[in-house]
Amino acid sequence: MNNTAVSADYIKTADEKILELKNVSLIFNEYGKKFAALDDVSFYLKSSEVLGIIGESxxxxxxxxxxxxxxNKPSSGSIFYMGEDITRLKKEQKHRLYRxxxxxxxxxxxxxxxRRKIGKSIEEIICRLCANAQGxxxxxxxxxxxEVGLDKEYLNRYPHEISGGQCQRAAIARAMAVSPRVLICDESTSALDVSVQAVIIDLLLKLRREKNMSLIFISHDLALVSSITDRLIIMDSGKIVESGNTCDVVSNPQSQYTKRLLDAVL
Structure with missing residues (x-):
């Protein structure tokens, strides 16, 4: 694992499973045929952990x-947040989860x-999900x-008036408005230049340390994700084909699919 990932000392106190998926499937019907976007997927996320989920399109x-x-609602299986099965929650109860x-x-x-300025979009989240916001x-x-490295003047701009990297920073600021315990980044740097990617990754890891969050990085870029994560999950055709500590998966891959992904970046 790269030095930018979570330190060993930090992990020692972070054994709590904050999120867990058990036997989750997601089935779609397309042109009369069933398609499994997820097929019996199970994994967990520890508190303060950086988890990578890798796979092709x-x-x-x-x-x-x-x-x-x-x-999307799972077709079967359970998703636990802090030990509570959120798939069984009523709509109004799920409001708590989104915080x-x-x-x-x-x-x-x-x-x-x-049509809305960046500031208004962030303020909307604060008003909707932060009942006890101070100040x-x-x-x-x-x-x-x-906190994401932008001047407060950017709150007065529209999305089309700022660069892709600046807009991604603003999106991170919006997500951080509710002080989340889990932040999911779905290909959140893939559309950015390499130099901007590095800045955004550093920002996310900095916020994770400061805010004591867990991060899930979802990407097709194995080289990038393996340099910043504690554990890796390798996906293919809706299934987990391999998982484990990042250094173990990279140095000693067990599945042919993982070996092929590694061969493509070595």
Whole structure:
């Protein structure tokens, strides 16, 4: 594991399973045929851990993010957050979950309302999910935008008026508005230049350390993710084909699919 990942001392106190998927499947019907986006997927995420989920397009990795965040309902199986099965919660009860699990998407500009200034989008999340926000909503938004390395003046801009990297920073600020315990990054750097990717990755890891979060990095880029994560999950055709400590998976892959992915980046 790269030095930018979670330190060994930090991990020693972070054995709590904050999130766990058990036998989760996600089945779609397409043209009269059933298609398994996820097929009996089980894994866990520890508190303060950095977990990587790797796979090619169509492997099911983004479907994992969608079932965790409620964008898709699992066809079967259970998802536990802090020991509670969130798949059994009523709609109004799930409101509590969204304060603790947030997501940063690949296309940051598209995740914002194009007719609304960045500041208003962040303030909306604060008002909707932070009932006990201290100070004014605007002051909290200013603090958040500065924490991701942008001047508070960016709150007055529209998404199309800033660069992709700046918009991704703003999306991270919005996700951080509710002080999540889990942050899911779904290909959140893949559309950025390599130099900007590094800046965003460093920012996310910095926030993880400061805020004591768990991170899930979902990507097709094995070289990138293996340099920043504690554990890896390898996906293919909706199934987990390999998982383990990052250094073990990279140095001694067990599946032919993982070996092929590694051969492509070595």
């Amino acid at each position: 169509g492997s099911g990795k983004s479907s994992i993010a969608k079932v965790i965040t409620g964008l 603790h699990v947030q997501m940063v998407f690949q296309n940051a500009p598209a995740s914002f309302n194009p 004014s909503v605007r002051q909290k938004a200013e603090k958040l935008i500065m």
